[in-house]
Amino acid sequence: MKLEGKVAIITGAGSGLGRESSRLFAAEGAKVAVVDIDAERAAQTVELVEKDGGTALAVTADVSVEEQVQAAVTTTVERFGKLDIMWANAGIVSRGGVPSVLGGEQIEFQDVTDADWQQVLGVNLSGVFYSAKAAVPALRANGGGTILATSSAASLVAYHGIAMYSATKAGVNGLVRGLSLDLGRYGIRVNALCPTHGMSPNFLMPPGSPVVGQSYEEVAGPWDPSISPIPLKLRRPPSLLDNARVALFLVSDDSQYISGQCLPATDGGTLSRVAMWF
Ligand code: NAD
Numbered sequence: 001m002k003l004e005g006k007v008a009i010i011t012g013a014g015s016g017l018g019r020e021s022s023r024l025f026a027a028e029g030a031k032v033a034v035v036d037i038d039a040e041r042a043a044q045t046v047e048l049v050e051k052d053g054g055t056a057l058a059v060t061a062d063v064s065v066e067e068q069v070q071a072a073v074t075t076t077v078e079r080f081g082k083l084d085i086m087w088a089n090a091g092i093v094s095r096g097g098v099p100s101v102l103g104g105e106q107i108e109f110q111d112v113t114d115a116d117w118q119q120v121l122g123v124n125l126s127g128v129f130y131s132a133k134a135a136v137p138a139l140r141a142n143g144g145g146t147i148l149a150t151s152s153a154a155s156l157v158a159y160h161g162i163a164m165y166s167a168t169k170a171g172v173n174g175l176v177r178g179l180s181l182d183l184g185r186y187g188i189r190v191n192a193l194c195p196t197h198g199m200s201p202n203f204l205m206p207p208g209s210p211v212v213g214q215s216y217e218e219v220a221g222p223w224d225p226s227i228s229p230i231p232l233k234l235r236r237p238p239s240l241l242d243n244a245r246v247a248l249f250l251v252s253d254d255s256q257y258i259s260g261q262c263l264p265a266t267d268g269g270t271l272s273r274v275a276m277w278f
Pocket residue numbers: 011012013014015016017018035036037038041061062063064089090091092093123150151152153194195196197198199200201202203204
């Protein structure tokens with residue numbers, strides 16, 4: 001029970017990594033506020049947590065809108081009495097550059113609209129900024145806590161077709177490093193988790209695709225090692241649970257001497273090459 005008595009907010013917890021982590025954190029003793037722009041998905045995650053015997057609360061909010069993130073923190077503190085962990089996990093992939101491997105719309109880079117750019121910037125970078133900003137008063141009132149942001153391996157190496165996404169995630173890394181210096185004195189640690197590709201199929205599908213809860217293989221077929229070799233003996237892409245466990249480490253007291261770090265949860269190969277996967 002590594003999170004016994006803790007209260008955690010996880011944004012983007014209606015699917016993928018956030019959903020899996022809500023279940024893991026609750027199983028480790030945390031009360032979890034499941035924040036998502038999609039109310040139905042958030043409610044489904046809460047149902048799963050409660051089925052396992054855990055405690056969770058569904059909160060609908062768009063992380064790219066500051067007032068909505070503030071309101072999500074207020075609702076959480078009103079319901080659970082405090083805040084120990086803010087995990088700014090919600091993220092979307094950018095469209096445009098080259099085709100998506102999973103059949104998304106093909107948009108050349110020069111045809112990307114400002115609305116596309118503002119959207120990915122708003123969710124992935126402003127969303128982390130608003131989440132951290134909204135959480136700090138509650139974390140300080142609590143005597144400290146942790147802020148975790150979901151970045152990406154794409155913040156560290158180049159991936160085809162997602163340059164805008166990479167830029168937002170590199171921005172997240174900068175924010176995390178800077179905030180760790182500013183907030184350490186209040187007992188607040190700030191870190192980023194950098195997962196690799198292939199984790200949640202929903203993330204790579206056009207919005208509205210009904211793939212929540214399906215595995216990567218069910219949607220995209222078996223992993224092709226000739227395209228992206230995996231040095232680990234596991235010989236498979238990372239699972240949601242693999243990443244949720246790293247997140248658990250980063251928000252628990254096991255990592256009490258780690259702050260300002262952007263931790264790649266990767267197989268050793270991904271950061272050693274330009275990823276050709278898309
Ligand atoms: P996912 O699409 O399965 O889940 C993301 C959730 O965020 C969805 O439920 C969605 O409704 C929600 N969301 C989207 N926009 C939102 C907004 N504006 N406000 C609130 N909620 C919003 O994706 P995932 O794979 O679980 O991704 C989680 C994080 O991991 C993201 O930050 C993503 O960039 C990062 N990541 C994913 C992969 C991957 O391969 N899936 C790889 C590296 C990093």
